[in-house]
Amino acid sequence: MIDTLAILAPGLLGASVARAARACGVAQRITIWARRPEVRLAIAREPWCDAAPETAEETVNAAHLVVLAPPVSRIPELAARIAGALPAEAIVTDVGSTKAEVCRATTAALNPRIFVGSHPMAGSEKSGWEHGTADLFTGRTCFVTPLEDSPEAAVATVVKFWDALGAKVVTAHPDEHDEIVAHISHLPQVLASTLGGLLAGKPAKWSQLAGNGLRDTTRIAAGDPTMWCDILEHNREEVLRAIRGYHHKLHELESAIANRDWADIRARLERGRHWRTGLSA
Amino acid sequence: MIDTLAILAPGLLGASVARAARACGVAQRITIWARRPEVRLAIAREPWCDAAPETAEETVNAAHLVVLAPPVSRIPELAARIAGALPAEAIVTDVGSTKAEVCRATTAALNPRIFVGSHPMAGSEKSGWEHGTADLFTGRTCFVTPLEDSPEAAVATVVKFWDALGAKVVTAHPDEHDEIVAHISHLPQVLASTLGGLLAGKPAKWSQLAGNGLRDTTRIAAGDPTMWCDILEHNREEVLRAIRGYHHKLHELESAIANRDWADIRARLERGRHWRTGLSA
Numbered sequence: 001m002i003d004t005l006a007i008l009a010p011g012l013l014g015a016s017v018a019r020a021a022r023a024c025g026v027a028q029r030i031t032i033w034a035r036r037p038e039v040r041l042a043i044a045r046e047p048w049c050d051a052a053p054e055t056a057e058e059t060v061n062a063a064h065l066v067v068l069a070p071p072v073s074r075i076p077e078l079a080a081r082i083a084g085a086l087p088a089e090a091i092v093t094d095v096g097s098t099k100a101e102v103c104r105a106t107t108a109a110l111n112p113r114i115f116v117g118s119h120p121m122a123g124s125e126k127s128g129w130e131h132g133t134a135d136l137f138t139g140r141t142c143f144v145t146p147l148e149d150s151p152e153a154a155v156a157t158v159v160k161f162w163d164a165l166g167a168k169v170v171t172a173h174p175d176e177h178d179e180i181v182a183h184i185s186h187l188p189q190v191l192a193s194t195l196g197g198l199l200a201g202k203p204a205k206w207s208q209l210a211g212n213g214l215r216d217t218t219r220i221a222a223g224d225p226t227m228w229c230d231i232l233e234h235n236r237e238e239v240l241r242a243i244r245g246y247h248h249k250l251h252e253l254e255s256a257i258a259n260r261d262w263a264d265i266r267a268r269l270e271r272g273r274h275w276r277t278g279l280s281a
Numbered sequence: 282m283i284d285t286l287a288i289l290a291p292g293l294l295g296a297s298v299a300r301a302a303r304a305c306g307v308a309q310r311i312t313i314w315a316r317r318p319e320v321r322l323a324i325a326r327e328p329w330c331d332a333a334p335e336t337a338e339e340t341v342n343a344a345h346l347v348v349l350a351p352p353v354s355r356i357p358e359l360a361a362r363i364a365g366a367l368p369a370e371a372i373v374t375d376v377g378s379t380k381a382e383v384c385r386a387t388t389a390a391l392n393p394r395i396f397v398g399s400h401p402m403a404g405s406e407k408s409g410w411e412h413g414t415a416d417l418f419t420g421r422t423c424f425v426t427p428l429e430d431s432p433e434a435a436v437a438t439v440v441k442f443w444d445a446l447g448a449k450v451v452t453a454h455p456d457e458h459d460e461i462v463a464h465i466s467h468l469p470q471v472l473a474s475t476l477g478g479l480l481a482g483k484p485a486k487w488s489q490l491a492g493n494g495l496r497d498t499t500r501i502a503a504g505d506p507t508m509w510c511d512i513l514e515h516n517r518e519e520v521l522r523a524i525r526g527y528h529h530k531l532h533e534l535e536s537a538i539a540n541r542d543w544a545d546i547r548a549r550l551e552r553g554r555h556w557r558t559g560l561s562a
Contacts, residue, residue: 121492141490170490183483184491188498190534191472196553198530202464207560209422209451210465211402213501214560217469220494221557225550229543236538243535247528249479253471254524257517262510269506272477276502279488279495 002027002161006063008056008078010034010043012123013095014069015132017165022048023134026164033059034129043129057085065161067118068094068106071227072234076105079115086113091154093118093161097181097227098234099145099174107147116158117145117174120167121185127224135166142167143181145174182238187246189220189228190239196221283308283442287344289337289359291315291324293404294376295350296413298446303329304415307445314340315410324410338366346442348399349375349387353511357386360396367394372435374399374442378462378508379515380426380455388428395435398426398455401448402466408505416447423448424462426455463519468527470501470509471520477502 005027007014014032021027031051034040044052053059060066060082068075075094086092092115096102103117120142142162146155155171162169172180196218199207207214232239256264286308288295295313302308312332315321325333334340341347341363349356356375367373373396377383384398401423423443427436436452443450453461477499480488488495513520537545 121490123492140492143490180487180490183480184487184495188476188495191476191531192498192557193550193553194527194531194534195469195472196556197534197549198527199464200552200556204559206461206465207556209402209424209461210560211404211421214465214469216497216500217473218553218557218560219497221553223550223554225547225554228550229547232538232546233541233543236541240535240538243531243538246475246479247531247535250472250475250524250528250531253475253478254521254528257513257521257524260514260517262514265513266506266510268478269474269504269509271481272474272499272502273504273506275477275481275488276473276499279491279499 001025002065004029004031004063004065006031006033006060006066008033008059008066008068008082009070009074010129010132011069011071012127012129012131013120013136014067015043015048015129016122016134016136017067017069017095017132018046018048019132019134020137020165024164024166026161027065031059031063039129056082060090061085062087063090065157066090066092068092068096072096072098072102072230075102076109079106080109083110083113086110088113090114091116091157093144093158095120096234097185097231099143099177101234103145103147103174107150114151114154116150116154117143118158118162119143119145119177119181120162121181122167127227137162138166140167142169143177144169144171145177146171147174178235178238179241182235182242183245186231186235186239187242189223190232190243191246192218192221193228282306283346285310285312285344285346287312287314287341287347289314289340289347289349289363290351290355291410291413292350292352293408293410293412294401294417295348296324296329296410297403297415297417298348298350298376298413299327299329300413300415301418301446305445305447307442308346312340312344320410337363341371342366343368344371346438347371347373349373349377352508353377353379353383353515356383357390360387361390364391364394367391369394371395372397372438374425374439376401377515378466378512380424380458382515384426384428384455388431395432397431397435397439398424398458399439399443400424400426400458400462401443402462403448408508418443419447421448423450424458425450425452426458427452428455459516459519460522463516463523464526467512467516467520468523470504471513471524472527473499473502474509 122140403421
């Protein structure tokens with residue numbers, strides 16, 4: 001049980017943390033700070049918010065756990081802003097989709113206060129705090145990404161917190177996290193957006209003829225470009241590596257089709273099928 | 282209303298045609314031929330089959346409409362086999378996923394009997410006649426692909442047939458059909474299988490951490506490799522063209538990320554999003 005949970009700059013994820021924390025009773029008191037006064041006013045009326053002070057500093061000054069929920073690019077600066085206001089025992093985490101840069105910069109900004117990064121792999125095509133839900137994290141993967149010297153007790157607190165919110169917690173080094181999500185999340189986004197962009201240049205009637213296969217394959221292309229630019233910027237190296245790996249595989253399949261190497265083509269299709277049917281449902 | 286509908290070599294699609302035709306009452310009598318005796322025996326007991334003769338020739342000898350439902354590569358040879366047994370007024374169609382080669386070869390094989398190609402864009406990861414359903418075509422696109430000299434009355438009969446089965450019928454030249462499906466069906470399959478193949482080479486735990494985005498993006502990778510080899514072989518030129526177009530777009534995005542050209546990256550993500558949100562639900 002956490003005495004006071006503070007959430008800063010809530011969007012869909014931050015507001016879902018507040019709702020989920022209230023629903024499962026993991027925190028006694030929830031304080032929230034949003035940059036815009038009208039959002040503070042609206043959030044203050046919600047049953048999952050006990051106080052919505054005017055400043056971030058005030059919001060965290062009695063907090064035991066702080067969740068930084070702004071876009072990835074603004075996490076370190078928000079951390080720097082609250083560093084001096086944090087109680088000595090406070091632990092800070094975040095919900096950012098990339099971790100290597102963020103964990104190093106935020107740890108430095110908060111020093112000597114403790115930061116342990118988090119990345120709940122949850123979301124939707126919708127964004128904004130109004131769309132938050134108490135069950136957004138239920139059964140979803142949540143990475144907790146300590147650095148080499150993160151104190152074990154702080155890591156355990158953050159793990160326990162996400163566990164209480166219903167997530168399946170996985171601990172990984174920030175660098176490993178970024179390599180993994182580049183492949184399982186950022187690359188699929190790049191591929192879907194690219195396919196959407198290609199078809200956008202073809203006659204409009206083509207796309208309207210599509211079956212469910214195309215719909216499924218491109219669903220995530222509807223995601224928020226601002227958020228995705230942010231993610232691609234902060235995981236640029238790993239994303240480029242993943243795209244190059246994909247390019248290589250696609251080129252091999254293209255050559256096999258050009259050369260009518262049906263045994264090789266079939267082996268590639270079989271490999272993809274075997275992988276996909278092995279993906280837990 | 283068709284007097285006698287004959288369906289040859291039914292798999293998932295052929296059996297669904299029989300079920301749907303019975304359900305909507307578009308044919309008085311349905312005769313079916315399958316290559317394997319045990320399948321003929323099983324199908325003969327189904328309420329959507331009135332007769333399952335031993336030979337394809339016998340099955341079509343009183344047919345007004347014939348649906349050829351084997352894999353794409355075996356359509357022309359099956360047509361050649363029944364050509365001499367068809368009544369003069371019979372019209373033949375198929376359910377093949379590629380059309381240019383198939384329509385030309387099958388039209389030649391049947392001459393002077395009439396062939397008008399069809400491609401109902403329906404299916405599932407399951408295959409086999411047992412998995413057929415009466416509503417498989419409901420609301421789904423069905424291409425009807427006449428050649429330049431296909432008789433109008435025959436085209437109208439085939440269009441009316443699919444319409445009765447609940448499909449949204451679109452008429453297109455076989456060449457145009459193949460270019461369209463290369464982009465909206467075959468390319469997505471190639472991309473999903475390639476992503477599955479890439480991830481199959483990474484640590485198994487990575488994939489188990491994936492969210493719904495990856496699941497959606499790769500769902501079709503579970504499709505039947507035999508069927509897809511067949512499709513890629515028969516639409517090889519158009520598929521290669523589509524892959525090259527995609528390669529080019531992906532390379533442009535990769536360069537933009539490498540060069541930190543965020544305005545260009547954002548424009549590409551926006552284009553993909555705009556296209557996807559415009560896709561009818």
